[in-house]
Amino acid sequence: MISPSLPPDLRAALDKKLEGLARDDIAARAAQISKTYRDGGNSHAIASPVDALAYALVRMPATYAAVSACLNALCEARPDFAPQRLLDVGAGPGTASWAAAETFASLQAFMLLDINAALQTLALKLGKENPRLATMTCRRDAHALDEVEAADVVIASYLIGEVSEAERRALAERLWSKTRDTLLVVEPGTPAGYARIIQLRAQLIASGAHVAAPCPHDRACPLVPPDWCHFAQRLPRLRAHIQIKGAELPFEDEKFSYVVLTRGPATQRLSRVLAQPAINKVEVSAKLCTANGLGVAKVQSRDKTAYAAARRWRWGEAVEDVNRP
Incomplete structure (x- = not known):
């Protein structure tokens, strides 16, 4: 089981990026980006290296904590799973790739896809601080997902909510087509995020997928509104994280919904x-x-x-x- 805290080399890389920069400017950019997302915007709001760093300082710790919790659940369901190739779709600054590298010592190849140039550049720079991630490759062209090689594990974290409902079904099939073995999709732990997960889950089960986590079955979700399936991961806030967010507490709780889908049926149903x-x-x-x-x-x-x-x-x-x- 991996910790929800950012790895030391990633923390050090983020701190290094902050050297010489005004924290107030970073905080202002982070606040504006957060507002854009709350208002229904997307990563187009992140246009410069400073924007990318502000976003990473605010969101990387929570995203890493959520993805690591999902990967821990995957390892619990499939303790012998040893993927060699990762495809990180909508990778942003590479958060899910860092979590996967910490989880699976077997991973040898990391391919990151993201249309945002500033985030992709930051991902490559941060990755250089880790011997395994230093070999990652990135693409941001429109046809990248259709052209890249399939991977043993595919991760799409906080991505499907950024596309329209019509695009979402096509994206789900494209993600599944690139999945040799296991697909992890993570969304915010809101009713809307859960609804997107459930829709994708049902669609891909109909295409032959099986659920490894969190559900112990492949049937329809038994929850009825206003209930919804979501989880929470507590994580410590870094000093820079507290300063940029203007937070008071030394921790936060990231709420998320997710599904892990596999090509073969699960062997145990906890x-x-x-x-x-x-x-x-x-x-x-x-x-x-x-x-x-x-x-x-x-x-x-x-x-x-x-x-x-x-x-x-x-x-x-x-x-x-x-x-x-």
Whole structure:
């Protein structure tokens, strides 16, 4: 399992980029970029090296934390998975590639696709600080996704929400066509982000995909509105992160929705904890998504071994399916 914190070499690379720059200017650019995204804009708002660095300082820590949590879930479901080639689509400053490099020592080739020149340039510069990522290649031409070689693992993090609904279905098929083995798609943990994930999930299951995580089944999601499937990863804020965001707390919680799809069916079907369990002296009560649908596990304190294990359950974890009266 990898940590949600940025790797030391990436933190050092970001700090080096900040040297000699006015923090107030970086903070102002970061605020404007964030506002653009909140208003429905996209990465076109990032037009200069300063813009790219501002974006990276604000978003890389949270994106890395979310992607690392998803990759940890993938490794839990498929502990023997050892991909050699990664395709990072909508790579931005290369955040998902860093998380994948930390997760899989087997990765030897990293291909990053992003239409934004400033972000792609930053990704290449940051990658030089890591011996494995220093060999990454990048493309930003319009036909890159159709022309690149397929990869063992394909990642699209915080990407599908930047295209129209009509484009999204075509993009999903293109991503799947480039997936030799496993596709990870991550979106914000909002009802809208979850809806995009569920739509893509259903579309690709119909094309032959199987779910490895977070769902323990390939059937339709059993949740009904206003409920939605999302998770949270707590991460520490770096000093520069706090300064640029004007934050007060030394941590933040990144909420995300995701799906891991594979070419072959999963070999094990562990239940997923869908909310932080309620714990008292009598029992642990946890909302689970199981192979048979939604359920509530109630683990009584009189069963000391099971109760002790259930007390350690956390939101988003995969657990043995228990349902004790």
